[in-house]
Amino acid sequence: xxxxxxxxxxxxxxLTTGKQKLAVALAGIGILLLLIVWAAGTAIAPVPVxxxxxxxxxxxxxVFVQEEYLKYPEGIKNNGVWFRSLTARGIWGWLVGVxxxxxxxxxxWWPQYLSGLIQLFDPLSQLLRGTAANQWFVYGTLYTAAVLxxxxxxxxxxxxxxxxxxxxxxxxxxxxxxxFLIPGLLMRLQQPEIYFTxxxxxxxxxxxxxxxxxxxxxxxxxxxxxxxxxxxxxxxPILTYFFGKRWYCSWVCGCGGLAETAxxxxxxxxxxxxxxxxxxxxxxxxxxxxxxxxTVLLWINVATNRSVLHGFSQMFYKxxxxxxxxxxxxxxxxxxxxxxxxRVWCRFGCPMAAWLGIWQKTTSKFRITVNGGQCxxxxxxxxxxxxxxxxxxxxxxxxxxxxxxxxxxxxxxxxCPRGVLRLEGADGAVAQRFPA
Amino acid sequence: xxxxxxxxxxxxxxxxxxxxxxxxxxxxxxSGETIECGFVGLTAGVRPNIAxxxxxxxxxxxxxxxxxxxxxxxxxxxxxxxxxxxRNPPAGRKPIEAVWYTGRMMGETVANTxxxxxxxxxxxxxxxxxxxxxxxxxxxxxxxxxxxxxxxAVYWEHPDxxxxxRIVYNSQDGHVLGFNLMGVRYRHEVxxxxxxxxxPLETVLQNLGLANFDPEFYPQHEEELVAAYNQQTGKNLxxxxxxxxxxxxxxxx
Numbered sequence: 034x035x036x037x038x039x040x041x042x043x044x045x046x047x048l049t050t051g052k053q054k055l056a057v058a059l060a061g062i063g064i065l066l067l068l069i070v071w072a073a074g075t076a077i078a079p080v081p082v083x084x085x086x087x088x089x090x091x092x093x094x095x096v097f098v099q100e101e102y103l104k105y106p107e108g109i110k111n112n113g114v115w116f117r118s119l120t121a122r123g124i125w126g127w128l129v130g131v132x133x134x135x136x137x138x139x140x141x142w143w144p145q146y147l148s149g150l151i152q153l154f155d156p157l158s159q160l161l162r163g164t165a166a167n168q169w170f171v172y173g174t175l176y177t178a179a180v181l182x183x184x185x186x187x188x189x190x191x192x193x194x195x196x197x198x199x200x201x202x203x204x205x206x207x208x209x210x211x212x213f214l215i216p217g218l219l220m221r222l223q224q225p226e227i228y229f230t231x232x233x234x235x236x237x238x239x240x241x242x243x244x245x246x247x248x249x250x251x252x253x254x255x256x257x258x259x260x261x262x263x264x265x266x267x268x269x270p271i272l273t274y275f276f277g278k279r280w281y282c283s284w285v286c287g288c289g290g291l292a293e294t295a296x297x298x299x300x301x302x303x304x305x306x307x308x309x310x311x312x313x314x315x316x317x318x319x320x321x322x323x324x325x326x327x328t329v330l331l332w333i334n335v336a337t338n339r340s341v342l343h344g345f346s347q348m349f350y351k352x353x354x355x356x357x358x359x360x361x362x363x364x365x366x367x368x369x370x371x372x373x374x375x376r377v378w379c380r381f382g383c384p385m386a387a388w389l390g391i392w393q394k395t396t397s398k399f400r401i402t403v404n405g406g407q408c409x410x411x412x413x414x415x416x417x418x419x420x421x422x423x424x425x426x427x428x429x430x431x432x433x434x435x436x437x438x439x440x441x442x443x444x445x446x447x448x449c450p451r452g453v454l455r456l457e458g459a460d461g462a463v464a465q466r467f468p469a
Numbered sequence: 470x471x472x473x474x475x476x477x478x479x480x481x482x483x484x485x486x487x488x489x490x491x492x493x494x495x496x497x498x499x500s501g502e503t504i505e506c507g508f509v510g511l512t513a514g515v516r517p518n519i520a521x522x523x524x525x526x527x528x529x530x531x532x533x534x535x536x537x538x539x540x541x542x543x544x545x546x547x548x549x550x551x552x553x554x555x556r557n558p559p560a561g562r563k564p565i566e567a568v569w570y571t572g573r574m575m576g577e578t579v580a581n582t583x584x585x586x587x588x589x590x591x592x593x594x595x596x597x598x599x600x601x602x603x604x605x606x607x608x609x610x611x612x613x614x615x616x617x618x619x620x621x622a623v624y625w626e627h628p629d630x631x632x633x634x635r636i637v638y639n640s641q642d643g644h645v646l647g648f649n650l651m652g653v654r655y656r657h658e659v660x661x662x663x664x665x666x667x668x669p670l671e672t673v674l675q676n677l678g679l680a681n682f683d684p685e686f687y688p689q690h691e692e693e694l695v696a697a698y699n700q701q702t703g704k705n706l707x708x709x710x711x712x713x714x715x716x717x718x719x720x721x722x
Contacts, residue, residue: 106471106472106602106603107603108602108603193603194684195684195686195687195688196684196685196686196687199686402714404654404656404657404682405596405656405657405658405661406570406573406574406596406657407570407596407598407657409569443684446684447684450599450600450605451598451599451600451605451607452598452600452605452607452654452682455654455682455683455684456684456685457685457713457714458714459713459714459715459717459718460715
C-alpha cells in the first residue's frame with residue numbers, strides 16, 4: 034500500500050502483536066462458548082462451561098492488557114484507535130454492536146431465546162441468591178463481569194493517573210457490591226431485591242405507586258423508597274454543589290461504570306458537533322419531563338382511584354418502559370457503543386443525568402479550569418470526551434468548562450499533552466477574576 | 470533504554486564516519502565512543518528557513534526583521550512565528566523565539582492590528598510547556614542552562630527520576646526568577662503573578678500549594694521542596710498553603 038501520509042511516521046501502525054492475537058483468540062473462544070449456549074437454547078454441563086468461558090475471557094483480557102500496556106512505560110496510550118476495526122466503526126465494531134443489540138432485544142422482549150444462558154448461569158444464581166436464574170441475573174452477571182474485566186484493562190491503561198485509578202476502583206466496587214452481590218444476598222434473605230445505587234428517575238419504577246406498594250411490609254424496601262426520594266431532592270443538589278455530577282455519573286452509577294470500563298475503547302466515537310449538542314439538550318430534558326409526568330400521573334391515578342385517568346397512566350408507564358427504559362437505555366445505550374460511543378444514554382437520555390446536569394450547570398462549584406494560555410489546540414481533550422463536549426473550544430479561550438453534560442471522568446485532563454486542564458471546585462471562574 | 474532510546478548525557482557529537490561509498494557508518498562522541506549506525510538525525514535547535522527571501526526587498530538577518538507591531542520593513546507586510554526576528558525584543562527576551570506559544574501570541578497580535586486595532590507584541594513573562602516520552606515539562610520565567618551570576622536555585626527531584634521542581638531566584642535580593650517543572654503541573658497565572666511581582670522566594674515557598682495544578686489525588690511535593698530549601702539554607706520554613714482553587718482565586722483577585 035502506498036503511504037499517502039506526509040508524516041514521517043507510518044500512518045498504519047502495527048496494531049496487534051502475536052500474543053495479542055492469541056489473547057483475542059482466548060477471549061473469543063470464551064465468548065463463543067456463551068454464544069453457542071445462547072444459540073443452542075440449552076446448557077449442558079453448566080458449571081464447567083461457565084467457568085471455562087469466564088476463565089478464557091479473563092485470560093484473554095489479561096494477556097491483551099500485558100501486551101498493550103505493561104510492555105511500555107506508564108502513560109496513557111491510545112495508539113491506533115482510529116485504525117482498529119473494532120474502535121473505528123469497522124466491521125468488528127459493527128459485528129460487536131449487532132451482537133450486543135441482539136442480546137438486549139432478546140433480554141427485554143424475547144427472554145425465551147435466552148433459556149440456554151439462563152440455565153448456564155443457574156448454578157451461580159443458586160449459589161449467590163438461593164434461587165433460580167432468570168434473564169436479569171444473566172444480564173447482571175455479564176454486566177458485572179464486563180465492568181470488572183474491562184475495569185482491570187482501564188486500570189492498567191491509566192495506571193499513571195491516581196484520579197483515574199480511584200474512580201475506576203469506585204465504579205468496580207459499586208457495581209460488584211451494590212448492583213450484584215447485595216441485591217443477590219437480599220434475595221437469599223427473602224428481602225426485596227434492592228439496587229441501592231439506582232434511584233428514581235433513572236430507575237423510573239422506584240418512584241411509582243407500584244414500587245411503594247411493592248415495598249409495603251418490608252422495612253428495608255420502605256427505607257429505600259424514601260432514601261431514593263431523599264437522594265433525588267436533597268442528596269443530588271448537595272453532592273452536586275460540592276463535587277459536580279461526577280459524584281454519581283463517573284464514580285457510582287452502573288451505567289456510567291459500564292461506559293467508563295467496557296465503553297472506554299469507544300469513547301472517541303461520541304459526536305462533537307454543535308448539532309449533536311442541540312439534539313442532546315432537547316432529548317435529555319424531554320425524557321426528564323416525560324418521566325416526571327408519567328410518575329405524577331401514576332400517583333394522581335392512585336389518589337383519584339382510577340376515576341379520572343382510567344388506564345391512561347398505566348399505558349404511559351408501559352410506553353415509557355418500552356421506549357425509554359428498554360429500547361433507549363439498553364438497546365441503543367449499550368448496543369451502539371461501537372457506533373455512537375459509550376455515553377449515548379447518559380448524554381441523550383438519562384433523566385438522572387438531566388437532573389444532575391441542571392444542578393451542575395446552575396449551582397455547582399465544579400468546573401474544569403484551563404492553565405493560562407497553554408492550550409496548543411491538539412484536540413486530544415475533545416477527541417476523548419465521551420460526552421461529546423468540545424473541550425478544546427474552551428481550552429483555547431482559557432474559559433472554564435461548565436457544562437451540564439460533563440460527567441467529570443477526568444480523561445480530558447489526563448490526555449492533555451501540556452497539562453492544561455484541571456477538574457476542581459470553586460465559586461467563580463479563573464478567567465473572570467484574572468483576565469489573561 | 471526506556472522508550473527504546475539509549476541516551477548519552479553530557480556528550481557531544483565529534484565526528485560522523487563515512488563508509489567507502491560516502492554514507493554514514495558510525496559516529497564518534499566527545500567521550501571517544503564510536504557508535505555504529507546507518508542513519509544520523511541532527512536536531513540541534515531550529516533556525517528560520519528564509520533563504521528564498523534573501524534577494525527580496527524584505528530586510529532579513531537570521532530571520533525576517535520586524536518592529537514592535539511585527540511589521541517588516543515593507544508597510545502592510547507582517548512576519549510572525551519561527552521566521553520572525555524582533556528588531557527590539559522586550560527586556561530579557563530573545564529576538565527569535567521559535568516556540569508554539571510565541572507564534573500564537575504573535576498571531577493574535579497581528580490579527581488585532583490588521584483588524585484595525587494596532588497592537589504591539591507583548592509576550593509577557595516567558596513560558597513554555599511540552600510533553601516528551603510521557604513526561605510533561607513546564608517553564609515559567611528565566612531558567613537558564615548555564616546559570617548567570619546571582620542566579621541560584623532550589624531543586625527537588627522524585628526518587629523515580631520522573632518528577633522534578635526547580636525554582637530559580639536572585640541570590641542578592643531573593644526574588645523568584647523562574648520555575649522549571651518535570652512531571653508536575655503548576656498553575657500559569659500564579660507563577661506569572663509571582664514573577665511579575667518579583668516575589669521573595671520564601672513567600673513563594675510558603676505558598677507553593679497555590680501553584681499546584683496536578684489533578685486531585687496526585688501526591689503534592691511542595692513540602693519536599695521546602696524541605697530541600699531548609700536543608701540547603703539551614704532555615705525552618707513551613708509550607709502554609711496546599712493545592713486548591715478557592716485560595717488561588719483569593720490570591721489572584
